[in-house]
Amino acid sequence: MSDTTFVSLKENTANPAPLGLLAFGMTTVLLNFKNAGFIEMSPMILAMGIFYGGIAQVIAGIIEAKKNNTFGLTAFTSYGFFWLSLVGLIIMPKLGWFAAPSNNSMIAFLTMWGIFTLLLFFGTFKLNRALQFVFGSLTILFFLLVAAHATGNESIEHLAGYEGIICGASAIYTGVAQVLNELYGKTVWPIGPVA
Template identity: 75%
Template sequence: MIPTTPVAVKDGIANPAPLGLCAFGMTTVLLNLHNAGFFEINSMILVMGIFYGGLAQVIAGIIEAKKNNTFGLTAFTSYGFFWLSLVGLMVMPKLGWATKPSEGAMCAYLAMWGIFTLFLFFGTLKLNRALQIVFATLVVLFFLLAAEHGTGNEAIGKFAGYEGIICGASAIYAGMANVLNEVYGKTVLPLG
């Protein structure tokens, strides 16, 4: 006789959220250290934007799709491609492949990302406080950067840099909380 007791089956796929959150967070902190005036745009930021902020988040998003997580898929792949597109906007004009975007074009680009992020923020209201903080601060960051490009006021950009450091640090916290809570099998760092 075959037993009829249900058996729980685990999907066997690791949680990709820590990878995506840390990739987003670390790259965001580094770019916003530049925005706050600590150092110039350099290859370190561009390389992080391509490989960690860009490709690692796209990979995390693809794994989220495998886990049937539409929010994770949408967020991680979108922000991964945001980083790749941002690096493209910086590098392509230097290579002579396109003209440098105008301040108005950058304002529109950043405002669109702000609107997109605002919609995702509403999705976090069904998730945890840590993600709510990440997305809320990211909405503010995108609109501050759009305002800087729209007005030409560099002081807004510098303020955005400090706010962006907070945003990135909150994403790193959320990513590491996921890792440590899973490793220890209990709440080491609360997510709220």
């Protein structure tokens, strides 16, 4: 008779989604304060883009991989690198490493991110209403920014800024809702789970 021992492993990694959502949301709100014309581009926005919008989201995405959440891995890691890329596009020309991207290049960059976001938006139909709003409004934001670059119309950029503030605020709401709902063990801030 053999002595067999069974070991059961339990996943006890914290939920990284609030970190990713808050990093995305807060950085998005700050950049869109600039797009709306409330503040100027500054090192504060760039630093948030690198450290919170960028690195914190990548970390959240990596933890989502450990939790076997492909959507979270793809979204947080991708948008983390979006922020790092965007800051690179602003900083590298100022350092003399490359010429600033042309307007057409920025249109292509923003269009690809808009298409990517639209495709992820369809995945939110299996998640919750709050994430549907985040991804839906982010899709609109990217295409408003494309329109602003394509036309050179400052009014469209300002409209994108207002819309981006709403998008970022919705991500902040969703992140805090997940923290509070988990902490209190009940729905404190509703996120509209899909039935």
